[in-house]
Amino acid sequence: xxxxxxxxxxxxxxxxxxxxxxxxxxxxxxxxxxxxxxxxxxxxxxxxxxxxxxxxxxxxxxxxxxxxxxxxxxxxxxxxxxxxxxxxxxxxxxxxxxxxxxxxxxxxxxxxxxxxxxxxxxxxxxxxxxxxxxxxxxxxxxxxxxxxxxxxxxxxxxxxxxxxxxxxxxxxxxxxxxxxxxxxxxxxxxxxxxxxxxxxxxxxxxxxxxxxxxxxxxxxxxxxxxxxxxxxxxxxxxxxxxxxxxxxxxxxxxxxxxxxxxxxxxxxxxxxxxxxxxxxxxxxxxxxxxxxxxxxxxxxxxxxxxxxxxxxxxxxxxxxxxxxxxxxxxxxxxxxxxxxxxxxxxxxxxxxxxxxxxxxxxxxxxxxxxxxxxxxxxxxxxxxxxxxxxxxxxxxxxxxxxxxxxxxxxxxxxxxxxxxxxxxxxxxxxxxxxxxxxxxxxxxxxxxxxxxxxxxxxxxxxxxxxxxxxxxxxxxxxxxxxxxxxxxxxxxxxxxxxxxxxxxxxxxxxxxxxxxxxxxxxxxxxxxxxxxxxxxxxxxxxxxxxxxxxxx
Amino acid sequence: xxxxxxxxxxxxxxxxxxxxxxxxxxxxxxxxxxxxxxxxxxxxxxxxxxxxxxxxxxxxxxxxxxxxxxxxxxxxxxxxxxxxxxxxxxxxxxxxxxxxxxxxxxxxxxxxxxxxxxxxxxxxxxxxxxxxxxxxxxxxxxxxxxxxxxxxxxxxxxxxxxxxxxxxxxxxxxxxxxxxxxxxxxxxxxxxxxxxxxxxxxxxxxxxxxxxxxxxxxxxxxxxxxxxxxxxxxxxxxxxxxxxxxxxxxxxxxxxxxxxxxxxxxxxxxxxxxxxxxxxxxxxxxxxxxxxxxxxxxxxxxxxxxxxxxxxxxxxxxx
Numbered sequence: 001x002x003x004x005x006x007x008x009x010x011x012x013x014x015x016x017x018x019x020x021x022x023x024x025x026x027x028x029x030x031x032x033x034x035x036x037x038x039x040x041x042x043x044x045x046x047x048x049x050x051x052x053x054x055x056x057x058x059x060x061x062x063x064x065x066x067x068x069x070x071x072x073x074x075x076x077x078x079x080x081x082x083x084x085x086x087x088x089x090x091x092x093x094x095x096x097x098x099x100x101x102x103x104x105x106x107x108x109x110x111x112x113x114x115x116x117x118x119x120x121x122x123x124x125x126x127x128x129x130x131x132x133x134x135x136x137x138x139x140x141x142x143x144x145x146x147x148x149x150x151x152x153x154x155x156x157x158x159x160x161x162x163x164x165x166x167x168x169x170x171x172x173x174x175x176x177x178x179x180x181x182x183x184x185x186x187x188x189x190x191x192x193x194x195x196x197x198x199x200x201x202x203x204x205x206x207x208x209x210x211x212x213x214x215x216x217x218x219x220x221x222x223x224x225x226x227x228x229x230x231x232x233x234x235x236x237x238x239x240x241x242x243x244x245x246x247x248x249x250x251x252x253x254x255x256x257x258x259x260x261x262x263x264x265x266x267x268x269x270x271x272x273x274x275x276x277x278x279x280x281x282x283x284x285x286x287x288x289x290x291x292x293x294x295x296x297x298x299x300x301x302x303x304x305x306x307x308x309x310x311x312x313x314x315x316x317x318x319x320x321x322x323x324x325x326x327x328x329x330x331x332x333x334x335x336x337x338x339x340x341x342x343x344x345x346x347x348x349x350x351x352x353x354x355x356x357x358x359x360x361x362x363x364x365x366x367x368x369x370x371x372x373x374x375x376x377x378x379x380x381x382x383x384x385x386x387x388x389x390x391x392x393x394x395x396x397x398x399x400x401x402x403x404x405x406x407x408x409x410x411x412x413x414x415x416x417x418x419x420x421x422x423x424x425x426x427x428x429x430x431x432x433x434x435x436x437x438x439x440x441x442x443x444x445x446x447x448x449x450x451x452x453x454x455x456x457x458x459x460x461x462x463x464x465x466x467x468x469x470x471x472x473x474x475x476x477x478x479x480x481x482x483x484x485x486x487x488x489x490x491x492x493x494x495x496x497x498x499x500x501x502x503x504x505x506x507x508x509x510x511x512x513x514x515x516x517x518x519x520x521x522x523x524x525x526x527x528x529x530x531x532x533x534x535x536x537x538x539x540x541x542x543x544x545x546x547x548x549x550x551x552x
Numbered sequence: 553x554x555x556x557x558x559x560x561x562x563x564x565x566x567x568x569x570x571x572x573x574x575x576x577x578x579x580x581x582x583x584x585x586x587x588x589x590x591x592x593x594x595x596x597x598x599x600x601x602x603x604x605x606x607x608x609x610x611x612x613x614x615x616x617x618x619x620x621x622x623x624x625x626x627x628x629x630x631x632x633x634x635x636x637x638x639x640x641x642x643x644x645x646x647x648x649x650x651x652x653x654x655x656x657x658x659x660x661x662x663x664x665x666x667x668x669x670x671x672x673x674x675x676x677x678x679x680x681x682x683x684x685x686x687x688x689x690x691x692x693x694x695x696x697x698x699x700x701x702x703x704x705x706x707x708x709x710x711x712x713x714x715x716x717x718x719x720x721x722x723x724x725x726x727x728x729x730x731x732x733x734x735x736x737x738x739x740x741x742x743x744x745x746x747x748x749x750x751x752x753x754x755x756x757x758x759x760x761x762x763x764x765x766x767x768x769x770x771x772x773x774x775x776x777x778x779x780x781x782x783x784x785x786x787x788x789x790x791x792x793x794x795x796x797x798x799x800x801x802x803x804x805x806x807x808x809x810x811x812x813x814x815x816x817x818x819x820x821x822x823x824x825x826x827x828x829x830x831x832x833x834x835x836x837x838x839x840x841x842x843x844x845x846x847x848x849x850x851x852x853x854x855x856x857x858x859x860x861x862x863x864x865x866x867x868x869x870x871x
C-alpha cells in the first residue's frame with residue numbers, strides 16, 4: 001500500500017532526530033563517493049620481495065625463536081659463525097671466514113670475517129660471539145637453543161652458577177674465538193648454524209633496555225625496518241654488508257592466515273612467495289600456475305608414534321609390525337595429500353645427510369598383517385582394545401588419521417581418535433596421557449632443526465630424552481643409545497652415517513618403534529619476477545634471500 | 553540524569569569483577585602448559601620450562617595466582633604478554649582501534665543500508681520492492697560471514713580488481729596516534745561484516761514502520777498537510793526507531809567481539825585475530841586483557857543505548 005501523502009504546508013523547526021538521520025545518510029553517501037576515489041592502492045616500493053607468513057612470528061629474539069615463522073624472518077637479519085647452504089646442506093663460512101678443528105675434535109677456532117659489521121655500524125668482534133653464546137645459558141629467559149652448549153667445557157658449572165663465565169668459550173683477540181668441548185661432539189659445528197647461535201651486538205643485547213625485543217639488530221644482509229603487528233614486517237637491504245650487499249631492496253613479510261585469501265592475493269600479484277596451497281586445490285594450482293609452482297623434498301616427516309611404554313603396543317613387536325603393514329601409504333599420499341608428500345622408507349627423510357636411498361618405501365600387505373596380528377595374540381583383532389590416537393587439530397591431518405583408522409579396521413584393529421591443539425597437544429605428547437588414559441599413538445610431524453641425522457635419531461630415540469626432550473614414543477634400547485653416543489663422538493662423516501644407519505635399522509626395522517607414514521615435500525608459488533631461485537631442502541623457513549633479485 | 557549516569561557507571565564494577573573472575577577461571581582451566589609451549593614448541597629442555605614457570609609465577613598455587621591477577625587489575629595493570637614480551641595494554645592498543653574502525657564502518661553501512669531498504673520495503677509494502685528487500689534480507693542474514701567474505705573477495709578483488717583483497721593498507725594518516733587504514737582496504741571487510749546487519753536492520757525497520765504507519769498520528773500528520781518525507785521520517789520513523797536502538801547497540805557490541813572470521817579472511821589487524829593467536833599460544837594475559845576490554849565496551853555501549861533512549865523519548869526524560 002502506497003501512502004498518499006499531501007504536500008507539506010508549513011516549515012517545521014529542525015529536530016535532533018532529523019539531523020541525526022540526515023547525518024547517517026550523508027555519511028553513507030560520503031563513504032560511497034569516496035570509495036572509488038581511494039581505490040588506487042597505495043603503491044609499494046617496487047623491488048620489495050613480498051613473502052606470505054601464515055602467522056605472526058612469536059618472537060624477534062633469535063635466542064628465543066622456536067617456530068618456523070620466526071626463524072624464517074630472523075635468518076636474513078642475523079648471522080651465525082657458520083651456516084648451512086639451504087640447497088646442498090653443506091657447511092659454509094658466514095661470520096667466521098674460516099675455522100679449524102683440532103685432531104681430537106675438542107677445540108674449534110673461528111676467525112671472523114674482515115669487515116663484518118652490525119646494522120648499527122659497529123664491527124663484529126670476537127667478544128660479541130662469546131656474549132651471544134653465553135647469553136643462551138644466562139639470559140633472563142633461558143633459550144630453547146641452550147643445549148647447543150651442552151658439550152662445551154664448563155657448561156654445567158656455568159648453568160648451575162658455580163662459575164661466572166663459560167670456561168670453554170673465549171675470545172683470543174677481537175677476531176678470533178676458541179671453543180673447547182668437554183667431549184667430542186660431531187654435530188657441534190652444524191648445531192652452531194641454527195638461529196639460536198646468531199651473533200648479536202653485546203652493547204645492545206646486554207643493556208637494560210629491551211628495545212631489541214621489538215627492534216632486532218644483527219649483522220645479516222638485511223636489517224630490520226618495521227613491524228606492524230598482524231599486518232607485515234619489513235626488512236631493508238643492509239648496504240654495509242661485506243663483501244657484497246644483497247640485490248633485493250628489501251623483504252616484506254605479509255601476515256595472511258587464511259590459505260584461500262593468500263592464494264587470491266598471489267593471483268592478484270600482491271605476493272611473490274606463497275608457501276601453501278589450500279587443501280584440495282593443489283592440482284588446479286599446478287595447472288593454473290605451471291612453472292611458478294615449485295615442489296622440493298624437505299627434512300620433515302609425519303609418523304604415528306607408538307607408545308613403547310604401555311601395553312598392548314609395548315613389548316609386542318609383531319603387533320607393531322602388523323599395524324605398519326596394514327596402512328596404504330600410496331593412496332594416502334596420492335589421493336588425500338594430492339601427490340604432495342611421498343611414502344616414508346624409515347626415520348630419516350629424503351635429502352638428509354646419511355639418508356639411505358636403498359631403503360624401500362613401506363608398502364601395505366594385508367595378508368601378512370593379518371597373519372602377524374594373529375601371531376601377536378590378536379587374531380582378527382579380537383580382544384585387542386581400541387587404540388587411543390591423538391593428533392593435532394588440523395583438517396588435513398584429520399583426514400590422514402581417519403584414513404589410517406579405516407585402513408586398520410580392515411584387519412580388525414580399532415582406533416579411537418582424539419584431537420588437541422597448541423599447549424593441550426604438547427601436554428598430552430609429553431605426559432603420554434589423554435584424560436587420564438594412556439595414549440597408544442600420537443601423530444607427529446617432525447622437522448630437522450639442523451641437517452644432521454642426529455636431529456632425528458639422537459633427539460627422538462635416546463632413552464634419556466623420553467618425554468619433553470623429544471623421545472615422545474618412549475622408545476628405549478641400550479644398544480641404540482650406545483650407538484648414538486658413539487656416532488656423536490665419531491668425527492668422520494661417512495663412519496657416522498654408517499652408525500646412524502645401523503640405529504635406523506635397529507629402531508625401525510627390528511623394533512618397529514613407530515608407524516611410519518610419509519616424507520614431506522614443500523611447495524612454493526613464486527611470482528615470475530623473482531630471479532635466482534634455488535631449491536630449498538632445509539624445511540625450516542630459511543631461504544637464501546640474499547641470492548635473489550627481482551626483474552624490473 | 554547525572555545520578556542515573558553515576559549509578560550506571562557504578563554498576564560497571566561488579567560486571568568487571570565477574571568478567572575478570574570468569575575469564576581467569578576459564579583460562580586457568582584450559583588444558584596445556586603455557587611454559588612448555590613457550591620453551592620449545594614440540595620439545596623443550598625441562599630446565600627451561602621450570603625457569604619459565606617461575607618467571608611467570610605459574611609454579612605457585614592457584615589462590616596465589618588469582619590474588620596476584622586481581623591485585624594487578626585493581627591497579628589497572630593488565631599484565632605482560634608471555635609471548636610478545638610487552639605490556640598487554642600496548643598490544644590491545646595496537647589491535648583494538650582497527651576492530652573499532654571496522655565495526656563503526658560496518659555499523660554505518662548496516663544502519664544506512666538497513667534504513668533505506670527498510671523504508672523502501674515499508675512504503676511499498678507488498679509490491680516488488682518489498683519482496684526484493686525481504687528476499688535479500690533473508691539471504692544476507694543467513695549466509696555465514698566467512699563465506700560472504702570469500703565471495704566478495706572473489707568478485708571485487710580477484711575478478712573485477714576494483715578493490716584490494718586483504719590487508720590494512722596505509723593511508724599515511726594518523727588520528728590520535730592510530731594509523732588509519734586506506735579507505736579502499738576498509739570497503740570489503742566492512743561490507744562483508746555489515747551484510748548481516750543490513751538484512752536484520754531492514755527487517756526491523758520495515759516491521760516497525762509498517763506498524764507505525766498504521767497509527768492514527770500518521771493519518772493526523774497527513775491531514776495536517778505534512779509532506780510525504782516528513783511524515784515518514786519525523787512522524788513514523790521516529791516512533792519506530794526506539795526498538796531498533798536496542799538491537800543496534802547489541803549488534804555493535806557483537807561486531808566488536810565477533811569479527812574474527814572477517815578479520816582472518818581479510819588479514820585485518822584487529823582484536824579478534826590477536827585473541828585467536830593468543831589463545832593458540834596460551835598467551836594468557838593477552839586473552840584475559842582482551843576479554844575484559846570487550847566486556848567493558850559491551851557495558852559502555854549498553855549504557856549509551858540507555859542514555860539515547862532518554863534523549864529520543866521525552867516521556868523517559870520526564871520520568
